[in-house]
Amino acid sequence: MLDINKIFQEDCLVTMNNMPEKCVDLVITSPPYNYSKKRKGGPSDTGKYDQYRDNMNEEDYINWTITLFNGYDKIVKENRVVLYNFSYSIENPSLPYKIAAKIVENTNWEIVDTILWKKNNSMPHPASYNRLNRIFEFVWVFARKKEVRTFKMFKNVTSISEKGQKYYEIIDNYIEAKNNDGPNDLNKATFSTELVTKLIYIYGTEGDLIYDSFMGVGTTALGAIEKKCDFIGSEISDRQCDLANKKIKAKLLVN
Numbered sequence: 006m007l008d009i010n011k012i013f014q015e016d017c018l019v020t021m022n023n024m025p026e027k028c029v030d031l032v033i034t035s036p037p038y039n040y041s042k043k044r045k046g047g048p049s050d051t052g053k054y055d056q057y058r059d060n061m062n063e064e065d066y067i068n069w070t071i072t073l074f075n076g077y078d079k080i081v082k083e084n085r086v087v088l089y090n091f092s093y094s095i096e097n098p099s100l101p102y103k104i105a106a107k108i109v110e111n112t113n114w115e116i117v118d119t120i121l122w123k124k125n126n127s128m129p130h131p132a133s134y135n136r137l138n139r140i141f142e143f144v145w146v147f148a149r150k151k152e153v154r155t156f157k158m159f160k161n162v163t164s165i166s167e168k169g170q171k172y173y174e175i176i177d178n179y180i181e182a183k184n185n186d187g188p189n190d191l192n193k194a195t196f197s198t199e200l201v202t203k204l205i206y207i208y209g210t211e212g213d214l215i216y217d218s219f220m221g222v223g224t225t226a227l228g229a230i231e232k233k234c235d236f237i238g239s240e241i242s243d244r245q246c247d248l249a250n251k252k253i254k255a256k257l258l259v260n
Contacts, residue, residue, distance in 0.1 A: 007024065007025060007028055007237075008237075009214060009235045009236070009237055010226075010235055010236060010237075011237060011238070012220050012223070012226065012237075012238040012239070012240055012246050012249055012250065012253075013237070013238065013239050013240075014240060014241070014242075014243050014246045015239060015241065016239065016241055017073070017076070017218035017219065017239035018072065018073070018076055019239075020218070020237070020239040021076035021077070021079060021080050021218070021239075022076070024079075024080045024237075025080075026079055026080065027079075027080065027081070027082045027083065028080055028082070028214065029080045029081050029082065029085075029214050029215070029216040029237070030081075030082055030085050030209065030213035030214050030215065030234075031081075031085055031086065031087075031088070031205070031208055031209045031213055031214075031215045031216070032077055032081060032086075032087040032088065032089075032215070032216050032217070032218070033088045033201055033204055033205070033215055033216075033217055033225050033228070034087075034088070034089060034090065034216075034217045034218045034219050034225065035089075035090035035091075035196050035219060035221075036070075036073070036089070036090075036091070036218070036219050037219065038091060038092055038093070038094065038100075039060065039061055039063070039066045039094075039097070039100065063097070063100070063103075066100075066104075067103065067104060067107050070104055070107070070108065071107060071108065071111045071112060073218065074087070074108050074112040074114055074147070075112060076218075077114070077147075077218075078112065078113050078114070078149070080216065083149075083152065084148075084152050084155050084156050084157050085156065085157060085208075086117070086146055086147060086148050086156055086157075086208055087114065087146075087147040087148075088120075088144055088145075088146060088147075088204050088208060089144065089145045089147060090122065090142060090143065090144045090196070090200075091104065091142065091143050091144075091145065092139065092142040092143065093139075095133060095136055101143060105145060108147070113149050113150055113151075114147040114148070114149060114150065115147065115148060115149070115150045115153055116145050116146065116147060117146050117147070117148045117153055117156065118145075118146035118178055119143060119144075119145055119146070119178060120143070120144035120145075120146065120178045120179070120180055120204075121141045121142075121143065121144075121178060121179050121180070122141055122142045122143070122144050122180050122182060122197075122200055123140060123141045123179060123180065123181045123182075124140055124141065124142070124181075124182070124183065124184040124197075125181075125183050125184055126140070126184065127139055127140035144180070144200075144204065146208070157208070158207060158208060159206075159207065159208065159209065159210050160173040160174050160176060160207070161173065161174045162174075176207055180200065180203050180204075182197050182199040182200035182203055183197055183199050183200075184197065185197050185224075186198050186222075186224055186227075195221060195222055195224055196221060196224035196225065197224065198224050198227045198228045198231070200228075201224060201225050201227070201228025201229070202228045202231050202232055204228075205228060205229065205232040205234060206232070209232065209234060211232065211233045211234065212233065212234065212235070213229075213234045213235070214234070214235045214236070214237065215229045215234050215235070215236050215237075216236070216237045216238070217236070217237075217238045217239070218238075218239050219239070219240065220238030220239060220240040220245075220246075220249060221240060221245055221249065222245050222248045222249045222252060223238070223248070223249030223250070223252045223253050225238065226238055226249065226252075226253050226256075227252060227253065227256050230253070230256050230257065230260055231256075231260065
């Protein structure tokens with residue numbers, strides 16, 4: 006039996022391997038971006054995540070991402086999507102495009118939309134004379150290649166013509182939402198509950214089961230609760246799991 010509304014303190018590949026096939030309605034996640042700065046002479050041994058070093062070499066990171074999407078292929082229901090938030094670092098600005106191309110090339114998934122998440126302010130603060138501040142991040146919308154024409158959205162019908170043609174509300178691929186839910190001792194750049202709720206409005210519906218493979222301090226779970234959905238999460242850090250569960254408990258008391 007599937008254990009829902011729970012964060013599993015383990016690697017997401019373990020969680021997905023133990024989940025039944027085609028059990029999840031929607032994946033909303035923001036993975037480690039492989040951001041850590043590389044020091045002269047080799048990779049840094051420090052990363053911004055608690056209990057995780059965000060500094061794989063590029064080939065390993067790409068192969069890990071492909072394995073991740075094969076896991077999504079197992080658990081996501083037919084005609085539902087994966088919403089994958091990704092950004093880039095000054096050290097490796099081409100990485101998102103390489104990642105996207107490799108996913109499409111090596112898995113059953115296709116990019117069917119690219120959402121620009123425009124944050125309230127640009128981060129990090131300017132530290133380079135020849136680079137622009139980054140005020141947006143990508144949210145890639147992945148559907149299975151065989152479901153490109155049939156995957157589900159939940160836009161409202163605004164009118165129906167005399168011939169029965171339906172017309173839908175206008176939703177642009179440009180979403181404004183605050184940067185994050187505030188820093189904490191474990192993670193300086195958390196995900197955004199406001200963004201999660203806006204994504205669920207478009208691609209989810211009440212009662213959906215939403216999975217976040219990198220739950221962190223519980224942001225996707227909080228958004229799911231707000232939109233009356235269920236959730237499952239994976240998070241390797243016991244400290245972040247503890248903080249997430251405290252936030253979830255507080256959220257449930259007011260919802």
